[in-house]
Amino acid sequence: MAALAVVAAAGLIVDDRVVLGAPVWFKPFKFAVSFAAYGLTLAWMLSRRPVPGRLGAGAAHVVVVSGLIEMAVITGQAVRGRRSHFNIETPLDQGLFVAMGLTIVALWTATLVIAVLLFRARLGDRATTWAIRLGVLIALAGLLLGGLMLMPTPEQQADGLRTAVGAHSVGVPDGGPAMPVTGWNTTGGDLRIPHFVGMHALQALPLFLYGIEALAGRFARLRDARVRLRLVLVAAGFLTGLLALVTWQALRGQALIHPDPATLTALAALATATGLTTYAALRRRPAPAAHDLPAASPTTTPSLATESPA
Structure with a gap:
């Protein structure tokens, strides 16, 4: 390839x-x-x-x-x-x-x-395992959504399905004005967009986790395995919501770069939910009470014995 x-x-x-x-x-x-x-x-x-x-x-x-x-x-x-x-x-x-x-x-x-x-x-630690598993699941959904392109358009049905069956675009003919690089339609819906978003979750989630691990040296909170797992789950939720959003937008015959108020509202809700869940995933756990701290060993310095593990 x-x-x-x-x-x-x-x-x-x-x-x-x-x-x-x-x-x-x-x-x-x-x-x-x-x-x-x-x-x-x-x-x-x-x-x-x-x-x-x-x-x-x-x-x-x-x-x-x-x-x-x-x-x-x-x-x-x-x-x-x-x-x-x-x-x-x-x-x-x-x-x-x-x-x-x-x-x-x-x-x-x-x-x-x-x-x-x-x-x-088991494919590694829990964050890696779930980044791989959820990436494959979302990719399967994106592949399956490609089947929507096989539905005959009204023009094709009127023509008796003589030359073509199915289309990338919704509401406009294929081959109209398009975005550079991607070729996605700029005047109507395009079912290639959810197909793309879903399929490439396969790479996006593992790469997202790789980015988190690369930052762990600078941010101690990211060294916590539970935090990394929670962030992977948040990212998977965002990709799933984005997949649903761009599918809904395309099926309504709406170009990606020309969203209507309903699409913008849904996008804002998705961004807000993602931001709040990311904050929750990163939130520092409260320091344990004094009676929960391990007793200092005779060789432990006082400063280390009283330091919070948080």
Whole structure:
């Protein structure tokens, strides 16, 4: 996938063809990068298990094969100058799109098997274990939300589903004005956004924990294992709420960068809840009463004997 990303990047430079308003090599590039990150993350998570097994290896191989088939179709359609997703214009296009759908089902099922295995194993301390477990669960939800894109639009139904079935955009046609880099629609809803947010929780939660541990040398409170666990749970709650919010926004045909008052209110509520729970997670425990302190040993200095462990 990393090698394919380089090839697709070169295609973006030398090939000026456009499909639905986007460079023809843009989708292969994005998907190659995404699959590379997905594969690396799952491989790292599986390596955390103390006792590797055949089931985990088999599920990993299914992910690899599914990704290869998916990218073969996407890249092949780019070479042909055709859209890969939702395209049923010809028997070949329809067959390739159906093949992609089957590979995604296989990938999701294999990821579910990996999630079950991760829930049955201790993957490190409690914060690390739950960062991995919850990241996989949210990623499974994000993958599943991709199925919303398969719903025919009113225009496609009126057309008799002759050329396409499903779309990224809600309320506007695919291929309109888009955000740079991501390509997300700027005039209507875009179901790729919740798909992206959910899938990349797989990386976000472990990276968040890594950031906490990197700061632990400067902030003593973060050296407490219970605090790190609570912060991971808060981050997982935030990502789950954000996933629900951007899904709701997209389904209402609303662009990410043009939120209405209802969306802004929900976002403010989510931010407030996250801030309050973060404060609660970081709040210093009260110092123990004097009778709870351990008795000083004969060799202990008075200052250390009376120092609060808090």
